[in-house]
Amino acid sequence: MSKLIDFVITSIKVSLTGSKKYYAWLASLLIMVLFGAFSYYYQLKYGLIITDIRDQVSWGSYIANFTFLVGVAAAAVMIVLPAYIYNYKEFKHITIFGELLAVGALTMCLSFVLIDLGRIDRMLHILPFTGTPNWPQSMLTWDVIVLNGYLFLNLLIPGYLLYKAYVREPPRKWIKIFILISIPWAISIHTVTAFLYGGLAARPFWNTAVMAPRFLASAFTAGPALMIIILQIVRRYTCIGKPGCKLVVTDRALFTLAHIALISMLVNLFFLGSEIYTVGYAATSHLAPLKYLFFGLEHNGVHYGKLQPYMWAAITMEIIAAILLLFPKTRKNFTTLNIACIFAFLGIWTEKGMGLIIPGFIPTPIGEIWEYYPTLMEIMITLAVWALGFLVYTLLLKVAIAIEAEEVVHPSAKDKEMPEAH
Amino acid sequence: MVDESRRDFLKKAAAGATAAVIPFANVRIPVIDVTLEEFFQKHYKEMSDDDKKRVIERLKKEYKEKYGIDAEIKTTPPKEGVVWGYALNIQKCIGCRRCVYACMRENNQSRASPKDPTKSEIQWIRVLEIEKFKIHPGEEGKDFRTRFGEIIAGVNLEENEHYYNPEHVPEEDKFYVPIQCQQCERPPCVKVCPTKATWKEPDGIIVVDYNWCIGCRFCLAACPYWARRFNWSDPYLPKEEINPKMHYLGNRIRMRGVVEKCTFCIQRTREGRYPACVEACPVGARKFGNLLDPESDVRKVLEKKRVFRLKEELGTQPKFFYFMD
Numbered sequence: 001m002s003k004l005i006d007f008v009i010t011s012i013k014v015s016l017t018g019s020k021k022y023y024a025w026l027a028s029l030l031i032m033v034l035f036g037a038f039s040y041y042y043q044l045k046y047g048l049i050i051t052d053i054r055d056q057v058s059w060g061s062y063i064a065n066f067t068f069l070v071g072v073a074a075a076a077v078m079i080v081l082p083a084y085i086y087n088y089k090e091f092k093h094i095t096i097f098g099e100l101l102a103v104g105a106l107t108m109c110l111s112f113v114l115i116d117l118g119r120i121d122r123m124l125h126i127l128p129f130t131g132t133p134n135w136p137q138s139m140l141t142w143d144v145i146v147l148n149g150y151l152f153l154n155l156l157i158p159g160y161l162l163y164k165a166y167v168r169e170p171p172r173k174w175i176k177i178f179i180l181i182s183i184p185w186a187i188s189i190h191t192v193t194a195f196l197y198g199g200l201a202a203r204p205f206w207n208t209a210v211m212a213p214r215f216l217a218s219a220f221t222a223g224p225a226l227m228i229i230i231l232q233i234v235r236r237y238t239c240i241g242k243p244g245c246k247l248v249v250t251d252r253a254l255f256t257l258a259h260i261a262l263i264s265m266l267v268n269l270f271f272l273g274s275e276i277y278t279v280g281y282a283a284t285s286h287l288a289p290l291k292y293l294f295f296g297l298e299h300n301g302v303h304y305g306k307l308q309p310y311m312w313a314a315i316t317m318e319i320i321a322a323i324l325l326l327f328p329k330t331r332k333n334f335t336t337l338n339i340a341c342i343f344a345f346l347g348i349w350t351e352k353g354m355g356l357i358i359p360g361f362i363p364t365p366i367g368e369i370w371e372y373y374p375t376l377m378e379i380m381i382t383l384a385v386w387a388l389g390f391l392v393y394t395l396l397l398k399v400a401i402a403i404e405a406e407e408v409v410h411p412s413a414k415d416k417e418m419p420e421a422h
Numbered sequence: 423m424v425d426e427s428r429r430d431f432l433k434k435a436a437a438g439a440t441a442a443v444i445p446f447a448n449v450r451i452p453v454i455d456v457t458l459e460e461f462f463q464k465h466y467k468e469m470s471d472d473d474k475k476r477v478i479e480r481l482k483k484e485y486k487e488k489y490g491i492d493a494e495i496k497t498t499p500p501k502e503g504v505v506w507g508y509a510l511n512i513q514k515c516i517g518c519r520r521c522v523y524a525c526m527r528e529n530n531q532s533r534a535s536p537k538d539p540t541k542s543e544i545q546w547i548r549v550l551e552i553e554k555f556k557i558h559p560g561e562e563g564k565d566f567r568t569r570f571g572e573i574i575a576g577v578n579l580e581e582n583e584h585y586y587n588p589e590h591v592p593e594e595d596k597f598y599v600p601i602q603c604q605q606c607e608r609p610p611c612v613k614v615c616p617t618k619a620t621w622k623e624p625d626g627i628i629v630v631d632y633n634w635c636i637g638c639r640f641c642l643a644a645c646p647y648w649a650r651r652f653n654w655s656d657p658y659l660p661k662e663e664i665n666p667k668m669h670y671l672g673n674r675i676r677m678r679g680v681v682e683k684c685t686f687c688i689q690r691t692r693e694g695r696y697p698a699c700v701e702a703c704p705v706g707a708r709k710f711g712n713l714l715d716p717e718s719d720v721r722k723v724l725e726k727k728r729v730f731r732l733k734e735e736l737g738t739q740p741k742f743f744y745f746m747d
Contacts, residue, residue: 041453044453044454045453045455046540046655046656046678047653047654047655047656047678047679048637048652048654048655048679049540049542049654049655049678053654054652054654055642055648055650055651055652056648058639058642058643058652059639059643116638116639117636117637117638117679118635118636118637118638118639118652118653118678118679118680118681119635119636119637119679119680120454120636121451121454121456121461122617122634122635122636122637123636125465125617125619125634125636126616126617126636131465131617132465132468132617132618132634133616133617133618134615134616134617134618137613137614138613138614138615138616138640139614140614140616140638140640141616144616196640197643199614200610200614200643200644201610201646201736201737202610202643202644202645202646202736203643285579285580288580300583360643361643363580364648365579365645365646365647365648365733366548366550366579366582366584366601366647366648367550367578367579367580367581367582367584368584368648
């Protein structure tokens with residue numbers, strides 16, 4: 001027990017000490033969080049009126065970002081699975097980065113859902129004993145279960161493994177059970193999130209069976225793309241890969257991630273194409289939201305098409321990313337690889353964030369066209385949640401790297417070798 | 423069994439907590455502006471008669487302080503053997519929107535404030551203006567298709583105008599379709615609610631416990647008739663415009679961050695009166711009654727007229743029927 005307390009204290013110390021650059025990074029994130037907190041105070045005081053969400057478009061930036069980030073969290077499985085099931089050595093060192101990214105992403109997901117509530121003071125009404133959860137009927141109650149379960153798994157697994165490394169003991173077998181559970185669990189979080197929308201017959205744009213598969217494909221593109229960027233940044237600014245450091249992130253690991261992103265991107269574009277074909281060829285009333293998204297809608301001589309430029313930009317970026325990832329020459333060149341990753345990430349963020357949530361509401365089920373565009377306060381709150389997620393991820397990474405690189409160790413285990421399983 | 427007793431125990435413990443809180447019941451949580459008593463309030467269906475009485479006393483006091491009115495808040499239960507149904511004659515409707523405003527006055531919806539732009543008007547009834555028909559002959563196509571142009575007619579939920587505003591209604595070439603909560607027998611809004619804050623009463627009315635709703639707006643997304651409204655801010659209600667005759671599940675004054683909707687005027691219909699929109703209609707286009715009573719107005723319409731319902735294909739089974747003479 002005293003070892004565990006020491007682990008926690010050391011972790012906090014490690015996460016809060018660093019170079020000037022590190023402090024500057026933390027401070028800038030913190031400032032963004034504070035700006036958002038200030039805006040959120042107004043939202044609490046005056047209601048969601050400070051956003052541009054209204055009866056016509058009743059979910060906006062918060063839920064769009066939530067949806068996208070559930071995908072980022074689920075994408076951790078793309079590192080865990082090859083590492084543990086196929087024993088892929090190159091991923092062994094980076095699994096922890098994936099799992100901790102899931103923690104950061106889930107922090108954002110849960111924050112976005114809570115911020116979107118009209119009555120946060122009543123959030124306990126969704127839990128058993130303190131409330132009356134409409135389970136199994138309501139998909140939102142399922143989402144509470146799978147998201148919190150996944151957060152638990154991704155805190156437990158890296159937490160336990162880091163602790164064992166800290167005290168230089170081999171991890172026990174039981175943790176393997178949790179690692180195995182975490183794989184299908186990752187799939188479940190994004191499936192349930194897709195089912196939130198896919199189950200609504202009132203919204204033809206969402207009411208399609210391809211929703212969950214499409215969600216997973218786009219998640220396994222955006223997640224690895226983000227990992228590739230983050231791993232390069234971490235490699236540059238920490239001890240990783242430097243002489244004398246026990247921790248390495250190989251180029252091969254990054255290229256394998258790029259390969260995963262490529263295949264997922266192609267599958268994602270295929271699903272998107274299937275959806276566009278089915279809706280477009282049948283050309284029933286289901287077409288209107290899609291038409292709004294790409295071409296805008298005419299109504300009584302007025303053109304509504306605020307999302308048009310974003311959507312075309314997203315599709316263009318996705319296709320460029322797919323092409324750059326497709327050819328080994330551009331995939332294995334870090335400049336083009338990074339362009340591909342940034343484009344893939346931004347493209348999918350647009351396509352399955354705002355590009356999925358907003359047109360679901362346009363036109364309304366009884367034909368009104370009302371356009372949504374986030375307010376400044378809404379954007380500030382959204383950015384703050386992103387900053388909070390990166391803050392959490394940074395602090396966790398700092399600890400993970402220090403322990404894995406054997407920079408810190410429990411005093412009683414100083415002379416011991418790091419056991420094999422790490 | 424074990425689970426049951428555990429649940430029981432926890433419920434009692436929770437009730438104990440509520441009782442213990444009462445000395446501080448009036449303490450307000452800052453910013454969200456909620457008293458502790460309100461914070462610990464139970465779901466309407468789990469309240470005892472005493473609980474209900476206490477809550478209603480609190481609400482009356484609150485309304486007195488905030489709006490200066492003496493409200494009467496009932497909890498009249500549904501009658502046995504009654505399932506309410508509605509029928510609307512779209513041939514008679516002239517699109518005057520008197521129902522819309524009668525509904526607002528009756529049900530204490532938020533009004534637009536002349537001073538505060540964040541306070542907006544909430545309406546439960548939306549009247550669509552639809553052109554009787556539109557025929558564009560089109561031209562012979564030069565490609566492999568022949569273009570026939572466009573023919574639009576009938577109750578079209580995509581080609582309509584929500585904000586029509588001519589000098590006089592009805593206009594020659596238009597007809598009007600008012601839409602409000604269709605009181606579905608299989609309501610998607612109830613299915614998706616994560617907290618059971620909205621449910622179908624035994625007389626078929628979908629109600630909301632405004633003090634249990636968490637404001638997630640899943641029901642707004644799930645409703646195929648766009649019948650639900652959200653309180654984006656605290657409602658604005660001038661004292662003299664408030665209807666003091668209220669029902670807990672109906673027209674009592676709402677708060678910011680919760681969902682509301684048409685209840686077929688539960689505060690009237692459960693006392694044997696017609697909904698306000700039925701009374702306000704100058705042309706008698708609106709019929710209301712007990713679907714289980716063969717002599718009721720709505721049953722007579724079902725028997726004698728050809729009726730249709732909106733979005734029948736979604737399987738929601740509305741108890742709101744449209745018909746023509």
